[in-house]
Amino acid sequence: xxxxxxxxxxxxxxxxxxxxxxxxxxxxxxxxxxxxxxxxxxxxxxxxxxxxxxxxxxxxxxxxxxxxxxxxxxxxxxxxxxxxxxxxxxxxxxxxxxxxxxxxxxxxxxxxxxxxxxxxxxxxxxxxxxxxxxxxxxxxxxxxxxxxxxxxxxxxxxxxxxxxxxxxxxxxxxxxxxxxxxxxxxxxxxxxxxxxxxxxxxxxxxxxxxxxxxxxxxxxxxxxxxxxxxxxxxxxxxxxxxxxxxxxxxxxxxxxxxxxxxxxxxxxxxxxxxxxxxxxxxxxxxxxxxxxxxxxxxxxxxxxxxxxxxxxxxxxxxxxxxxxxxxxxxxxxxxxxxxxxxxxxxxxxxxxxxxxxxxxxxxxxxxxxxxxxxxxxxxxxxxxxxxxxxxxxxxxxxxxxxxxxxxxxxxxxxxxxxxxxxxxxxxxxxxxxxxxxxxxxxxxxxxxxxxxxxxxxxxxxxxxxxxxxxxxxxxxxxxxxxxxxxxxxxxxxxxxxxxxxxxxxxxxxxxxxxxxxxxxxxxxxxxxxxxxxxxxxxxxxxxxxxxxxxxxxxxxxxxxxxxxxxxxxxxxxxxxxxxxxxxxxxxxxxxxxxxxxxxxxxxxxxxxxxxxxxxxxxxxxxxxxxxxxxxxxxxxxxxxxxxxxxxxxxxxxxxxxxxxxxxxxxxxxxxxxxxxxxxxxxxxxxxxxxxxxxxxxxxxxxxxxxxxxxxxxxxxxxxxxxxxxxxxxxxxxxxxxxxxxxxxxxxxxxxxxxxxxxxxxxxxxxxxxxxxxxxxxxxxxxxxxxxxxxxxxxxxxxxxxxxxxxxxxxxxxxxxxxxxxxxxxxxxxxxxxxxxxxxxxxxxxxxxxxxxxxxxxxxxxxxxxxxxxxxxxxxxxxxxxxxxxxxxxxxxxxxxxxxxxxxxxxxxxxxxxxxxxxxxxxxxxxxxxxxxxx
DNA sequence: CCCGTCACG
DNA sequence: GACGTACGTGACGGGA
Numbered sequence: 001x002x003x004x005x006x007x008x009x010x011x012x013x014x015x016x017x018x019x020x021x022x023x024x025x026x027x028x029x030x031x032x033x034x035x036x037x038x039x040x041x042x043x044x045x046x047x048x049x050x051x052x053x054x055x056x057x058x059x060x061x062x063x064x065x066x067x068x069x070x071x072x073x074x075x076x077x078x079x080x081x082x083x084x085x086x087x088x089x090x091x092x093x094x095x096x097x098x099x100x101x102x103x104x105x106x107x108x109x110x111x112x113x114x115x116x117x118x119x120x121x122x123x124x125x126x127x128x129x130x131x132x133x134x135x136x137x138x139x140x141x142x143x144x145x146x147x148x149x150x151x152x153x154x155x156x157x158x159x160x161x162x163x164x165x166x167x168x169x170x171x172x173x174x175x176x177x178x179x180x181x182x183x184x185x186x187x188x189x190x191x192x193x194x195x196x197x198x199x200x201x202x203x204x205x206x207x208x209x210x211x212x213x214x215x216x217x218x219x220x221x222x223x224x225x226x227x228x229x230x231x232x233x234x235x236x237x238x239x240x241x242x243x244x245x246x247x248x249x250x251x252x253x254x255x256x257x258x259x260x261x262x263x264x265x266x267x268x269x270x271x272x273x274x275x276x277x278x279x280x281x282x283x284x285x286x287x288x289x290x291x292x293x294x295x296x297x298x299x300x301x302x303x304x305x306x307x308x309x310x311x312x313x314x315x316x317x318x319x320x321x322x323x324x325x326x327x328x329x330x331x332x333x334x335x336x337x338x339x340x341x342x343x344x345x346x347x348x349x350x351x352x353x354x355x356x357x358x359x360x361x362x363x364x365x366x367x368x369x370x371x372x373x374x375x376x377x378x379x380x381x382x383x384x385x386x387x388x389x390x391x392x393x394x395x396x397x398x399x400x401x402x403x404x405x406x407x408x409x410x411x412x413x414x415x416x417x418x419x420x421x422x423x424x425x426x427x428x429x430x431x432x433x434x435x436x437x438x439x440x441x442x443x444x445x446x447x448x449x450x451x452x453x454x455x456x457x458x459x460x461x462x463x464x465x466x467x468x469x470x471x472x473x474x475x476x477x478x479x480x481x482x483x484x485x486x487x488x489x490x491x492x493x494x495x496x497x498x499x500x501x502x503x504x505x506x507x508x509x510x511x512x513x514x515x516x517x518x519x520x521x522x523x524x525x526x527x528x529x530x531x532x533x534x535x536x537x538x539x540x541x542x543x544x545x546x547x548x549x550x551x552x553x554x555x556x557x558x559x560x561x562x563x564x565x566x567x568x569x570x571x572x573x574x575x576x577x578x579x580x581x582x583x584x585x586x587x588x589x590x591x592x593x594x595x596x597x598x599x600x601x602x603x604x605x606x607x608x609x610x611x612x613x614x615x616x617x618x619x620x621x622x623x624x625x626x627x628x629x630x631x632x633x634x635x636x637x638x639x640x641x642x643x644x645x646x647x648x649x650x651x652x653x654x655x656x657x658x659x660x661x662x663x664x665x666x667x668x669x670x671x672x673x674x675x676x677x678x679x680x681x682x683x684x685x686x687x688x689x690x691x692x693x694x695x696x697x698x699x700x701x702x703x704x705x706x707x708x709x710x711x712x713x714x715x716x717x718x719x720x721x722x723x724x725x726x727x728x729x730x731x732x733x734x735x736x737x738x739x740x741x742x743x744x745x746x747x748x749x750x751x752x753x754x755x756x757x758x759x760x761x762x763x764x765x766x767x768x769x770x771x772x773x774x775x776x777x778x779x780x781x782x783x784x785x786x787x788x789x790x791x792x793x794x795x796x797x798x799x800x801x802x803x804x805x806x807x808x809x810x811x812x813x814x815x816x817x818x819x820x821x822x823x824x825x826x827x828x829x830x831x832x833x834x835x836x837x838x839x840x841x842x843x844x845x846x847x848x849x850x851x852x853x854x855x856x857x858x859x860x861x862x863x864x865x866x867x868x869x870x871x872x873x874x875x876x877x878x879x880x881x882x883x884x885x886x887x888x889x890x891x892x893x894x895x896x897x898x899x900x901x902x903x904x905x906x907x908x909x910x911x912x913x914x915x916x917x918x919x920x921x922x923x924x925x926x927x928x929x930x931x932x933x934x
Numbered sequence: 935c936c937c938g939t940c941a942c943g
Numbered sequence: 944g945a946c947g948t949a950c951g952t953g954a955c956g957g958g959a
């Protein structure tokens with residue numbers, strides 16, 4: 001049947017897929033011979049997901065083609081030899097993968113198109129036109145803006161990453177003109193990535209404006225003499241030829257001679273044997289298995305592993321499929337003893353607990369699962385409730401469960417046995433649950449932390465993500481058992497049979513992840529990071545969280561009331577000033593009041609079409625003497641303090657302990673910093689007077705004090721060390737005021753009697769450097785003209801040339817290796833570093849900042865890990881960490897002794913792994929509450 | 935569920 | 944040369 005009405009053609013931009021896959025994945029090689037196959041693996045995964053998506057879609061294509069660039073040389077190079085001249089050649093390890101992706105495409109039984117002298121975009125343009133003219137629908141699967149000129153008349157685009165349809169509206173949003181004028185705008189604006197010259201000095205915005213005004217490019221060029229701005233007029237007249245050349249470059253060729261007809265692109269299902277053979281030859285074990293399972297064909301035996309150094313573990317087995325029917329329910333002591341004996345024999349076991357809540361401080365244990373080998377997992381139901389209510393409307397214990405005391409008595413020696421590794425996903429959770437039941441766990445392994453050491457910056461580290469990414473298996477979602485929202489039930493109400501499948505699978509997944517990650521830690525050289533910076537913190541943090549911190553409810557409650565009163569007063573004033581009542585807490589409504597109704601200046605609409613009403617905007621308005629924004633700022637401060645702190649903190653006071661127990665995440669921040677949730681105790685107010693009163697509600701109990709110790713300028717010290725800046729290092733060694741010193745060096749003023757304003761500016765620059773400074777950012781921070789800020793930066797780099805070298809070196813390292821490193825070997829992946837466009841700036845600054853922030857994080861981690869041993873004979877407890885600060889609760893009278901020890905541990909935390917060229921200095925404070933101690 | 939806003943280092 | 948920009952987090956309320 002000829003392609004036509006009712007048919008739907010998908011055109012996939014295959015080359016874009018390859019690059020996306022290459023940059024998104026760590027370098028992966030084929031085990032047997034080291035052939036780089038990471039991009040092929042990513043490509044196959046993307047295609048597999050695409051095909052699966054079609055299978056379940058009501059909008060599936062009838063015809064499909066995957067289109068590739070033939071080579072870098074095209075007809076455009078003949079028109080303009082500099083076309084794409086500044087594009088670097090593809091990386092060495094990507095080149096051999098190009099041919100393999102063609103092979104992969106054919107293995108999926110998809111039409112694979114490429115033509116000499118043409119870019120993929122030209123083939124897509126030609127087929128799109130043919131499809132449109134035949135009366136069918138066409139969807140281009142790509143996010144390449146160069147293809148947007150093809151949209152319209154039955155042709156659409158689909159951004160596969162964002163799963164976003166691109167129609168006229170999106171094109172308009174991107175280019176400011178409809179698809180038919182995209183070429184005109186691109187011809188004017190040019191393209192730095194492809195080296196299309198365009199008109200100098202004219203960007204996307206200006207180009208769109210000009211085309212909107214004159215209708216199209218030819219008219220614009222013909223009437224260029226009428227343009228009012230002299231510079232722009234001259235540019236257009238002088239560069240008319242270059243603009244026309246640019247048009248030839250950006251116009252896609254939609255009448256190319258292709259040796260394929262639309263009809264030949266009819267969608268075909270893959271031949272299972274062919275596809276599985278290819279995937280297996282690539283040694284993509286999980287994908288092979290997934291596809292083989294889907295087609296219900298047998299997966300061939302995996303290729304033999306390389307005969308390198310013998311693994312300490314049993315030889316890796318061929319993949320065992322996930323199969324819930326192989327999971328066991330352990331309902332008696334004898335069976336449990338057998339499993340425990342198995343664990344002892346092999347020296348490791350994956351363990352997972354099921355409980356009634358996410359908060360470990362209140363959750364009750366429902367059951368425990370164990371896994372000994374892939375597919376060999378069991379669940380011990382302990383506290384499930386039966387579905388039927390008993391006579392009194394209460395709940396009855398479900399049948400067939402072991403007595404919890406009996407089960408825990410059997411598990412206790414296993415968990416405590418240092419010769420048996422207990423493997424968890426997020427060990428801290430389970431360790432806390434066990435601790436509350438009087439069981440301690442030694443020899444802890446944690447797949448979440450392994451993932452963090454291996455893949456920080458590439459993906460998150462929850463079980464579902466890890467299982468999908470690394471095992472190609474999507475575990476049973478907890479929601480399918482518990483439901484969600486109001487009708488959500490707790491795990492003890494899940495029928496035991498269901499619970500077995502879910503819980504045992506989690507342990508199974510955890511075990512498989514551990515087996516996969518263990519060798520990877522060595523290959524990627526992050527074993528030390530995992531073993532010295534991640535794993536030992538599990539117990540330390542568990543103890544801190546369980547200790548909690550005392551917070552005075554009455555103080556918070558009184559503040560809440562006071563805030564509410566003040567807010568009501570402010571609200572009335574605000575409404576009066578506005579002339580009507582509205583929700584002060586709604587930025588949307590506030591924006592309308594300020595800029596539409598009161599017509600105040602400076603109304604700027606953001607992406608979502610709402611006015612920006614951030615503190616900076618309101619401060620500017622208030623400074624001009626407007627009262628309403630000033631009142632709103634006051635109201636906002638109170639509202640924030642009340643809702644986030646004085647109200648919410650009260651809800652976090654634990655009923656049993658009367659204290660607040662935060663939860664730290666070891667993997668929340670890519671740099672290695674901890675993060676704190678439920679509640680976040682790392683952002684308790686300190687900068688405002690009102691805020692400090694909240695901090696004062698954190699107290700020491702009767703007979704004790706709080707002591708707070710924090711690193712002074714740790715990030716700047718690390719910068720001085722890493723960038724090797726003699727002047728900065730010397731200033732730190734001499735104990736000088738670093739910001740004053742910077743100011744003195746930069747502006748040539750003496751340190752004695754320095755204008756505080758000058759010092760403030762130097763301080764802002766010092767901070768800016770850590771963040772990957774930009775003139776714009778510094779200007780905004782200091783509220784000075786951008787040129788002036790740039791002047792400061794130039795002078796800074798001139799005075800401290802090592803800083804620039806350090807920044808350049810860090811970015812080069814990120815580009816070369818795909819990651820940056822802290823002083824202690826923690827790797828932070830930078831997948832976006834080679835991105836083009838506005839994202840590039842973000843990625844560069846993040847890459848500059850990560851080693852500095854991350855090294856500081858590593859140092860305080862090292863201090864925390866050594867702390868329990870250092871203070872074990874002192875009456876002190878470590879309670880909180882706030883990035884560069886540690887808070888302790890200490891018996892009265894012992895404060896100075898504790899400070900002496902803690903300070904020594906903190907100041908010496910980099911050694912012996914790293915010898916810093918600068919001293920680390922820790923300041924200490926003592927108080928009855930946190931505000932006094934800080 | 936996303937966005938704007940704002941608390942911290 | 945234009946573009947959009949300081950780094951890293953988490954919690955809250957509004958609004959679709």
